[in-house]
Amino acid sequence: MDADFRPTRESTPPPNVSYQQSVLGLAPNVHPLNPFPFILRAAAVYPDKLAVAHPDVTHPAFYTYAVWAQRIQNMAYALIQAGIRPGDRVAVITPNCPLIADAHFGILAARAIVTPVNTRLTPPEVSYILEHSGSKLILIDRDFTHLIENINIPTVVCHDTGRAGDPYESFLSAGRVFSAEKGWTGLEVEPDENAGAVLCYTSGTTGRPKGVLTTLRGSYLAAIGNVVEGQISRESTYLWILPMFHAAGWTYPWANVFACATQITMRSVDYPLIWKHFLNSGVTHYCGAPTVQIGIVNDPAGRPLPRIISAVVAGAAPTAHLISQLEQMGIKPVHVYGLTETGGPFTRCYDQPHWKTLTLEQRAKLMARQGQSSVIAQDTRVVYPPQDENDEEFRDVPKDGRTVGEVLMRGNIIMKEYFRDPEATRKAFQGRHFHSGDLAVWHPDGVIQVVDRSKDLIISGGENASSLAIELELSSHPHALEVSVVARSHPKWGERPMAFVVLRPEHAAKWKDNHGGFATELIRHARTLLPGFACPEWVQIVDELPKSSTGKILKTDLRKAVAKL
Amino acid sequence: MDADFRPTRESTPPPNVSYQQSVLGLAPNVHPLNPFPFILRAAAVYPDKLAVAHPDVTHPAFYTYAVWAQRIQNMAYALIQAGIRPGDRVAVITPNCPLIADAHFGILAARAIVTPVNTRLTPPEVSYILEHSGSKLILIDRDFTHLIENINIPTVVCHDTGRAGDPYESFLSAGRVFSAEKGWTGLEVEPDENAGAVLCYTSGTTGRPKGVLTTLRGSYLAAIGNVVEGQISRESTYLWILPMFHAAGWTYPWANVFACATQITMRSVDYPLIWKHFLNSGVTHYCGAPTVQIGIVNDPAGRPLPRIISAVVAGAAPTAHLISQLEQMGIKPVHVYGLTETGGPFTRCYDQPHWKTLTLEQRAKLMARQGQSSVIAQDTRVVYPPQDENDEEFRDVPKDGRTVGEVLMRGNIIMKEYFRDPEATRKAFQGRHFHSGDLAVWHPDGVIQVVDRSKDLIISGGENASSLAIELELSSHPHALEVSVVARSHPKWGERPMAFVVLRPEHAAKWKDNHGGFATELIRHARTLLPGFACPEWVQIVDELPKSSTGKILKTDLRKAVAKL
Structure with missing residues (x-):
């Protein structure tokens, strides 16, 4: 807590x-x-108890549960006063900060639907989402107003100060007018537990993004499930590395509150800052894609932790090397899908x-x-493809x-x-x-293993090669930091795998002028681990891999590059 | 696990x-x-993983989750073959043992309603429950068949052996006939989550017992709530001290399985045996009324535990003395209501x-x-009494x-x-x-404190005296082991409190021939802690307090005794 901060x-x-x-x-x-x-x-x-801490900004803010609840109540009344009615969509465009934490409660308290927008999208993409969702109001962080310059929807700008004078604070304070009179009793309970909770647009790799609408019932249960799986408790401190706008922060905005834990918000993925909190703020839990985990374990500020931190890893399978690095630091990876x-x-x-x-390799x-x-x-099931569109017997x-x-x-x-x-x-x-x-x-043993997205499968000489399986094996090369594999057309085999590799900084110099040498070595390495049809035919060293706004590697971009070769 | 046991x-x-x-x-x-x-x-x-252990009997049994699940499937098919249809009641009359653990799953799997019967009831009481519930089948332990001698309902007797030849095992084995063919797929999902789950008869202190019917939805949520509150995990071992027939074991039969924990069943509350498991079986959790907790901490086999055990205490408030004793042993009491x-x-x-x-006294x-x-x-609310039967505005x-x-x-x-x-x-x-x-x-601070059952309140000279509050204060006397207080009529004040006290064994000799001396001392002690109208007018030393089949002190019996004075 910052002694200087006053709500x-x-x-x-x-x-x-x-x-x-x-x-x-x-x-009853x-x-x-x-x-x-x-x-x-x-x-x-x-x-x-400290509920939300937002320490790493010019104007840090720290909210206890009582104060935070009041702010959420204020938001609900402010939304209702602004004309928001049950089922309406309220857009939220912001990095991790108290605003989006507030929104996950205040918007639902007004019986409206939280519509988080990815801050890394372009103005036309944001415009599409706002229009398609029919958002009636926008809550937006001061750094992202350029995304909605030509949008004609009522907007509240948040300067992320938590102090009087911030337009967002004025908005909340207006809601407080009704509080003394009406309190929580004045906010109606949403009677339909299957009503919409959050509307998240997937960053579709082809075509327009689709709006995924979750239910209140599902959100309640998923959040509790994450509390049980993570054993989050009132003793826990959760660090927000995953953007909260990504799939409603995997329901952790609610999970942490169900557990009465403390949440720390950070506006961006800043590795030295992450380590500062790991070492000094009592962090016990965080979530992140492997690419973020790689950044964490390779940051110079990293050192063995005094006590275990639980890291939920999703988006891709963690490699043996990453698991080993995390565990050496005192981070326990939990792989979810x-x-x-x-x-x-x-x-x-x-x-x-x-x-x-088992050995680390076997365990990984x-x-x-x-x-x-x-x-x-x-x-969860794995089934043969349906016969046709009407086939419902899997x-x-x-x-x-x-x-x-x-x-x-289901x-x-x-x-x-x-x-x-x-x-x-x-x-x-x-x-x-x-x-x-x-x-x-x-x-x-009943465990499923994703071998690929349907469209990422590489069909080489009639054999199905899993690009994920190839990536996992290539990642075991000690010089490889990140690997992505896509299909490239081949006159004889139809398709063959092509690998894009980011080298570990400490090994990059060695191959600087000898990309071909690294390619030969990596392919030789692959031959010891993979069947011939799955060994990469081509290897390209790159400085970085193209990534989506949520940190996923954009294979579509790699495929476009490959198509031009 | 017992190497000799084979399912x-x-x-x-x-x-x-x-x-x-x-x-x-x-x-979907x-x-x-x-x-x-x-x-x-x-x-x-x-x-x-070990799911259920039943070690302290002539024929110990140990079931892994895979084996236990199969037994539950067998039970479901056996019930269906026996004519049990959705919504039917199946009575279960047994102390804690695998049978009643099975029943909490197998009966629901057959879409029927678990109807546990308290084994400490009399044959006429059991007869009433079987008739009122309309139970179609009885699953009963060999030691309790005398309770249903004249009952004409199909019955399966369990000899608690887990071995071939036991009629209960034959019943399960008959169900297995359908397993190979139909498996779990053959058991229909109950589509109504608000259908009945468990029908528990309360041991009503006046009139006929009432059948409390819980819902599947409520049972699912309550069980998960207990997992979260208790932080029960797959690392946990739960010891069954509370009878599973008591309010569906407070939903712990399901909670432990949701958490993938191990459960140990014991047929009776045997303190040396409890300590054997506390010290040697990795027990992490148990539940029990204060009277059982008193028995545990005062048993000669007790000693400080190598690691904390979590004890859920309900049914009455734990006293400062009990809390202190539990904590000294390494048992963390959690008071629920x-x-x-x-x-x-x-x-x-x-x-x-x-x-x-705070000091222990303050904290307690x-x-x-x-x-x-x-x-x-x-x-949870505390409200003024309604104006009349139609008053719904609390x-x-x-x-x-x-x-x-x-x-x-609600x-x-x-x-x-x-x-x-x-x-x-x-x-x-x-x-x-x-x-x-x-x-x-x-x-x-928002915390409620029960001062009494409506009927246990003592109205002395127009003042409301809480019998519970008086008991708590009297219990702080170092010579008192258990205390119960009821109203006794008084010519001047209408009612005055009368206390019944069980002395601690080590102090009993001192007062053996001087009950009056103890009464005087206890009343003096009370005067330092309670207002005059709440101080007991009479104190009687007794060897034990009358208790219900679920371990609750029977104030009705004390009142009857008082009425004869």
Whole structure:
């Protein structure tokens, strides 16, 4: 806590605040599931506990649960005063900071739908999302107003100061006018637990982005699932490295509050700052894609931690090298798998007691698999492709670790729909399962392993080569920092793998003028690990890999480059 | 694990077992909540982990998750073959042993309702419950068949051997016949998450017992809530001291499986045996009423534990002395409060960071309070009595720690109804809240404190004296082991408190021939702690207090005794 920080007068709750909403009309024994009221309970039980810390800015801010709850109440009333009605979409365009943490509660408290927009998109992309979502109001950080210059939607700009004079603070303070009179009781409970919660646009690699609408029920359950899986508690401190706008921060904005933990927000992924918090702020949990984890373990500020930090890794399988580096630092990687459509993490690779006796390499191979349904998820299957669009009888592939099928999921944390796109929704839900578009094998121990996105599979001489499997093996070369593999057309084999490699800084000099030498060595390395059809035909050293706004490697860009070769 | 134990042939799952039920007809994104499938996931993720251990009997049994799941599947098919249909009640009459653990899953898997019967009841009481519930089948332990001698309902007797030849094993094995053919897919998912789960008869102190019917949704959520509150994990070992027939074991039969923990069952509350497991079996969690906790800390086998065990205490507030004794042993007491009607624990007294600086006495006073709604519970209020039967507008009492009102609750873990008793249900749910019948004050920090059951309040000279508050203070006398206080009529004051006291064994001799001396000393002690109207007028030393089958002190019996004085 910063001794200098004082929340605005309007952020202080009244004495004798009651944290109960009106329940008139609700049954005594069936209450609609909704993650927003987590904040009411946290504020009631731990009013003076630090809830949100935002320390690394010109104007740091620190909110206790009682103060934060009041700010959320203020936001709800301010939204209602601004004309927001149940089911309306409210856009949020900001990096990680209190604004977006507030929004995950305040917008739901007003019974509206949180519509986070990726700050790394271009103005036309943002414009498309605002229009398609029909957002009625925009909450935006001062650094991103250029994204909405020609947009004609009411907007509240946040200067991220938490101090009087900030337009966002004025907005909240206006909401407080109704607080003394109406309090939490004045905010109606959303009676439909299957109403929309968050509308997240996927950064589609082809075509327009699709709006993934999650449900309140799914968000409530997914958040609790993440608390149980991560054993997050009131003793925990969660560091926001993952952008909160990415798939609703995998539901951790709610999970941390359900657990009454403390959250620290950082505006950008700044590795020295991350290490500062790891070493000095009592961090216990964070989430991030492997590419971020690589940045963390390779940062010069890194050193062995005094106690274990739990790192949820998703987006791609962590390599043996990365697992080893994380563990040496005292970071325990937890490999999960999911999509925006599955409410974030859906499966988890559960380490088994007998893995302790394995070598790191053996263990890493097992840990790189996507796993089994996590506690709340329900069903994950790998099935043969349907016969046609009307085929709804899926056949599971055998659990042989070899037969490739599509990953299907179902359960409460699956999205409600693609917003305003019944055709895409129908396709995604064919046969009452969600179709992930990911190809996987099913191992005898019940664990699934994604071998590729459907479109990333490389078909070489009739053989299916998994670009992910090739990447995992190439990553084991000691000089390789990051690897991405795509198909390149080949006159004889149809397609052959081409590898793009970022070298580790300490080895880059050696190959600076001898890219061909590295290519020869990497291909030789590959031959010891992979079948011939899966060995890269070409290797290109690059300074960096193209990445999406959420840190995923953009294979579409690599394919475009390959097409020009 | 006992090297000699082998599960029956029929308890071994087939190779390539699939743990998925048929989901035809279910939506991709709304799956009915139900605690039974916890076993499917646990068996899929940790098939070889020890799930249930039953070591302290002539024929010990040890089931891994895979084997236990198969036994549960067998039970479901056996029940269906025996004519059990969705919604039917299946009675279970047994102390803690694998049978009742099986029943909490197998009966739900057959879409029927678990109807546990308290083994300490009399044959006429059992007969009433079997008749009122309309139980279609009885699963009964060999030691309790005398309870149903004249009952004409199909019955399966369990000899608690886990070996071939046991009639219960034959029953399960018959179910296995369908397994190879149908497997889990053949068992239909219960589509209504608000269908009945468990029907528990409360040991009513007046009139006939009432059947509390809980819902599947409530049971699912309550179990998960207990996992989060207790931080139960796959590393945990839960010792069954609380009878599983008591309010569905407070949902821990499911909670432990959701967490993939190990459970140890014991047929009776045997203190030396409890200590054997505390010291040698890796126990991390257990539940019990204060009276059981007193037995544990005072047993000669007790000694400081190598690592903390978490003890959930409910049914009455733990005294400072008990808290101190537990903590000295390495047992961390967690005080919760709830009723059978609230699905077990509903509120929890959350210790606050600043309590660390308090004395034990101060902390114990705070810890003895019933607390605030736990993670899943939803609303707990203390309200003024309704004006009449139609009054549905409750007014909260002020949070002043003084004004007495009734505790009302609502939320998903509240019961569905009193079975076949719409009038009692209507009364209990007046104004869409559940009426606990407990009287409480609301403290400024939002914590409720039960001062009495409505009927236990002592009205002395127009003042309301809380029998619980008097008991707590009298318990602080170093010679008192257990105390119970009831009203006794008084010509001048209307009522005055009378205390019944069990002395600590080490102090009993001193007062053996001087009961009057102890009474004088205890009343003097009370005067330093309580207002005059709350000081006991009479003190009687007794060898033991009358207790119900679930270990609660029977004040009705004490009142009867008092009436004869």
